[in-house]
Amino acid sequence: xxxxxILAAGKGRRMGETKPLVKLLGLTLxxxxxxxxxxxxxxxxxxxxxxxKDVVSKHVEELKKNYGIDIDVIENDEWExxxxxxxxxxxxxxxxxxxxxxxxxxxxxxxxxxVESIDGKKCVLLVEKNIEEVFEIEEATKVxxxxxxxxxxxxxxxxxxxxxxxxxxxxxxIFGAIEEAMRKNNANVTDGVKILAEKGKMYWxxxxxxxxxxxxxxxxxxxxxxxxxxxxxxKEDGFISFYLNRKxxxxxxxxxxxxxxxxxxMTTISFLVAIAGSIFFLSGKYLYTILGxxxxxxxxxxxxxxxxxxxMKFLASRYGAWFDTVLDxxxxxxxxxxxxxxxxxxxxENIIWILGFFSLLGFIMASYSRKEYELRxxxxxxxxxxxxxxxxxxxxxxxxxxxxxNMAFEFMVAIAILHHVTIVWNLWRKK
Amino acid sequence: xxxxxILAAGKGRRMGETKPLVKLLGLTLxxxxxxxxxxxxxxxxxxxxxxxKDVVSKHVEELKKNYGIDIDVIENDEWExxxxxxxxxxxxxxxxxxxxxxxxxxxxxxxxxxVESIDGKKCVLLVEKNIEEVFEIEEATKVxxxxxxxxxxxxxxxxxxxxxxxxxxxxxxIFGAIEEAMRKNNANVTDGVKILAEKGKMYWxxxxxxxxxxxxxxxxxxxxxxxxxxxxxxKEDGFISFYLNRKxxxxxxxxxxxxxxxxxxMTTISFLVAIAGSIFFLSGKYLYTILGxxxxxxxxxxxxxxxxxxxMKFLASRYGAWFDTVLDxxxxxxxxxxxxxxxxxxxxENIIWILGFFSLLGFIMASYSRKEYELRxxxxxxxxxxxxxxxxxxxxxxxxxxxxxNMAFEFMVAIAILHHVTIVWNLWRKK
Numbered sequence: 001x002x003x004x005x006i007l008a009a010g011k012g013r014r015m016g017e018t019k020p021l022v023k024l025l026g027l028t029l030x031x032x033x034x035x036x037x038x039x040x041x042x043x044x045x046x047x048x049x050x051x052x053k054d055v056v057s058k059h060v061e062e063l064k065k066n067y068g069i070d071i072d073v074i075e076n077d078e079w080e081x082x083x084x085x086x087x088x089x090x091x092x093x094x095x096x097x098x099x100x101x102x103x104x105x106x107x108x109x110x111x112x113x114x115v116e117s118i119d120g121k122k123c124v125l126l127v128e129k130n131i132e133e134v135f136e137i138e139e140a141t142k143v144x145x146x147x148x149x150x151x152x153x154x155x156x157x158x159x160x161x162x163x164x165x166x167x168x169x170x171x172x173x174i175f176g177a178i179e180e181a182m183r184k185n186n187a188n189v190t191d192g193v194k195i196l197a198e199k200g201k202m203y204w205x206x207x208x209x210x211x212x213x214x215x216x217x218x219x220x221x222x223x224x225x226x227x228x229x230x231x232x233x234x235k236e237d238g239f240i241s242f243y244l245n246r247k248x249x250x251x252x253x254x255x256x257x258x259x260x261x262x263x264x265x266m267t268t269i270s271f272l273v274a275i276a277g278s279i280f281f282l283s284g285k286y287l288y289t290i291l292g293x294x295x296x297x298x299x300x301x302x303x304x305x306x307x308x309x310x311x312m313k314f315l316a317s318r319y320g321a322w323f324d325t326v327l328d329x330x331x332x333x334x335x336x337x338x339x340x341x342x343x344x345x346x347x348x349e350n351i352i353w354i355l356g357f358f359s360l361l362g363f364i365m366a367s368y369s370r371k372e373y374e375l376r377x378x379x380x381x382x383x384x385x386x387x388x389x390x391x392x393x394x395x396x397x398x399x400x401x402x403x404x405x406n407m408a409f410e411f412m413v414a415i416a417i418l419h420h421v422t423i424v425w426n427l428w429r430k431k
Numbered sequence: 432x433x434x435x436x437i438l439a440a441g442k443g444r445r446m447g448e449t450k451p452l453v454k455l456l457g458l459t460l461x462x463x464x465x466x467x468x469x470x471x472x473x474x475x476x477x478x479x480x481x482x483x484k485d486v487v488s489k490h491v492e493e494l495k496k497n498y499g500i501d502i503d504v505i506e507n508d509e510w511e512x513x514x515x516x517x518x519x520x521x522x523x524x525x526x527x528x529x530x531x532x533x534x535x536x537x538x539x540x541x542x543x544x545x546v547e548s549i550d551g552k553k554c555v556l557l558v559e560k561n562i563e564e565v566f567e568i569e570e571a572t573k574v575x576x577x578x579x580x581x582x583x584x585x586x587x588x589x590x591x592x593x594x595x596x597x598x599x600x601x602x603x604x605i606f607g608a609i610e611e612a613m614r615k616n617n618a619n620v621t622d623g624v625k626i627l628a629e630k631g632k633m634y635w636x637x638x639x640x641x642x643x644x645x646x647x648x649x650x651x652x653x654x655x656x657x658x659x660x661x662x663x664x665x666k667e668d669g670f671i672s673f674y675l676n677r678k679x680x681x682x683x684x685x686x687x688x689x690x691x692x693x694x695x696x697m698t699t700i701s702f703l704v705a706i707a708g709s710i711f712f713l714s715g716k717y718l719y720t721i722l723g724x725x726x727x728x729x730x731x732x733x734x735x736x737x738x739x740x741x742x743m744k745f746l747a748s749r750y751g752a753w754f755d756t757v758l759d760x761x762x763x764x765x766x767x768x769x770x771x772x773x774x775x776x777x778x779x780e781n782i783i784w785i786l787g788f789f790s791l792l793g794f795i796m797a798s799y800s801r802k803e804y805e806l807r808x809x810x811x812x813x814x815x816x817x818x819x820x821x822x823x824x825x826x827x828x829x830x831x832x833x834x835x836x837n838m839a840f841e842f843m844v845a846i847a848i849l850h851h852v853t854i855v856w857n858l859w860r861k862k
Contacts, residue, residue: 318807318808319807319861319862321807322800322803322804322807322808322858322861323858325803326796326799326800326803326854326858329792329796329799330792330796333788333792333796336788337785337788337789340784340788341781341785344781344784350772350775353771353775353784353787354768354772356784356788357764357767357768357771357787357788357791358768360788360791360792361760361761361764361791361795364792364795364796364799365757365760365761365764365795367799368757368760368795368798368799368802369753369757371799371802371803371806372753372756372757372802373753374806375802375805375806376749376750376752376753377749377753423757427753427754427757430750430753431750
């Protein structure tokens with residue numbers, strides 16, 4: 001895999017802070033860039049520093065220590081001339097390499113797709129073709145293309161087809177091109193690219209779905225935060241999760257991500273809230289039942305935070321996903337048991353217990369059956385509405401609503417019936 | 432994929448039946464050969480018929496209809512001269528092809544491994560190097576090898592390094608070689624192979640783990656049956672399953688496979704036996720409890736038959752596996768519910784119900800946690816003894832034993848504790 005050169009030497013003219021160290025959802029811009037590209041498979045990084053180089057270098061040392069990633073610091077004393085000098089600074093270290101700006105934030109899919117598109121034979125710029133979507137277009141660098149090549153590039157282009165995203169792949173040819181540009185007193189990367197373009201040696205690759213943004217102002221920083229948060233909800237999220245829980249949990253996660261709270265800790269907290277809350281159901285008194293209902297809905301909301309923080313901070317792990325899933329089922333089981341007890345206190349009939357078993361079975365098996373399907377068929381089961389209605393967000397929300405009518409048990413059984421119907425329906429339709 | 436030519440023209444001299452139609456665990460030898468190679472990826476078959484060609488051809492028509500497989504019948508009127516004439520009979524149809532004898536039975540892995548080893552450039556014979564393991568060695572064809580080539584082959588070889596398994600891959604060169612052999616009045620495939628060997632054009636591939644057998648006598652047919660049955664138990668089978676249930680269920684399956692009973696029907700029967708049997712637990716009377724215990728152990732044994740029949744008759748499907756797993760969990764849940772009720776009849780305490788929830792949760796979650804692990808990690812969890820003790824065979828067997836002490840409930844809770852400990856232990860050790 002080719003290395004990544006991160007241009008982090010400039011002075012954030014419009015933000016008044018040391019750019020690489022600006023925090024975005026719990027990670028510095030530099031940290032975020034490195035972790036995002038690492039996830040795409042890149043394992044060697046060069047960070048070119050200039051402005052406040054001591055502070056930035058120290059931060060790089062921390063990152064190396066914390067993540068065990070191979071990162072070299074390259075000093076560029078000529079950084080004030082233009083960011084082209086930062087590319088020239090790595091000349092002795094790399095031959096073929098990716099280049100990105102430390103303050104450009106890309107969705108992980110965008111990075112992965114670009115990295116995978118590179119064959120290493122030619123210089124390529126990732127461009128945005130949906131021009132109307134670009135944030136602060138007047139500040140953007142415009143690109144003119146013809147067939148698979150770039151023929152002109154610059155901020156002032158009147159006619160253009162795409163926008164420069166600031167993510168490049170270069171071969172050694174860039175060094176000569178930047179030197180040539182510097183002889184004309186133009187020392188930016190795009191000046192070098194313009195020269196390559198004039199020689200027919202610069203290609204483009206169009207960004208597919210996914211955000212990217214140049215975090216050049218405080219306002220852009222806010223927008224970047226929103227774009228990241230918006231990308232987190234999953235396609236398979238249930239209705240309550242999508243329309244209610246996520247809106248709240250994302251707010252919580254965006255605060256919590258600034259602290260050193262691991263996703264697994266959040267999983268545990270959500271579990272404990274569910275358990276503690278469900279104890280309220282044991283008394284059978286109306287007021288306590290309502291409190292129990294509120295607590296499990298809170299647990300349901302918090303349950304989103306582990307995955308959100310994991311994705312915000314590149315902390316997702318298969319262990320975390322496994323742990324979360326197993327603990328969720330345990331929490332569901334304890335809630336179901338206690339709500340069944342709540343029902344028993346009210347009705348004092350054995351049938352209540354049997355219905356409790358029925359409910360517990362439905363809640364676990366709806367998920368179990370999906371997992372087993374996925375294991376056997378090697379793909380997710382796309383079950384449509386029925387499946388969306390037999391998920392955790394819905395079942396906890398039903399009990400929450402039910403508790404206000406002092407009917408948590410009845411609501412639980414009703415939603416359990418739906419779960420069982422879904423299981424049987426899926427077994428039937430896949431036959 | 433290269434086609435397979437099945438030599439089915441000869442007269443079973445030592446068996447007194449039409450060889451291709453001899454039944455082995457519910458399938459004719461011809462059917463078994465075709466399904467086994469189909470599973471290894473082969474999709475075009477030529478069956479060379481001679482002796483009783485009308486009967487065999489009719490059977491091929493049935494197979495084509497039943498399985499929708501592409502099979503052509505090739506008639507060889509010269510079959511009495513030797514099986515080399517059967518290879519010559521396909522001359523106009525194939526250029527590069529596998530050849531097997533209809534009465535040679537191979538374990539599916541052996542076939543798959545050989546098929547995958549073939550690059551199509553040279554003639555190869557699959558040989559057995561573990562000579563002492565060969566059934567009826569005196570009847571076997573011996574092979575002498577040097578480096579990667581075969582240098583001599585024949586029944587009468589005094590010195591030899593391996594045994595001919597009767598599974599070949601040929602290029603067109605075999606046709607000329609057999610013709611050359613026929614000019615010397617030798618008309619068997621091995622005579623052609625001998626000539627290729629003399630020209631340094633015959634290669635060998637050593638069979639890896641797995642059985643193969645030449646079903647030439649009634650005795651060999653029995654041995655073949657045993658070899659197939661022995662290959663069925665799975666590595667992940669629990670202790671009770673391995674040492675007790677399989678021994679009985681394989682006997683049942685080896686009878687049932689002669690009828691048109693689908694694996695999914697067996698799954699359903701096992702489920703119904705479990706439900707019907709567990710109803711006995713509801714009365715709380717000792718005698719009925721014992722009957723309930725016996726019924727669930729019977730259900731546990733029958734539960735093996737679906738997979739066994741599926742593997743014996745090449746009927747395994749991902750739907751079948753999914754259906755079986757989901758129904759097993761439902762059966763477990765109903766048994767657990769009814770045994771809990773049995774406990775409640777005896778003790779009349781609410782804690783019994785709570786312990787019932789605890790047990791149900793443990794039984795489903797032990798499996799759930801393993802599945803989720805497998806999904807996330809892309810590999811099975813190798814949990815050792817703890818995992819072997821938290822499987823279905825053990826839990827049903829515990830309740831069976833417990834029922835004799837009128838303590839089905841207590842035994843159930845005890846084994847459930849073990850399940851929960853295993854779940855927590857696995858989450859802990861993988862951290």
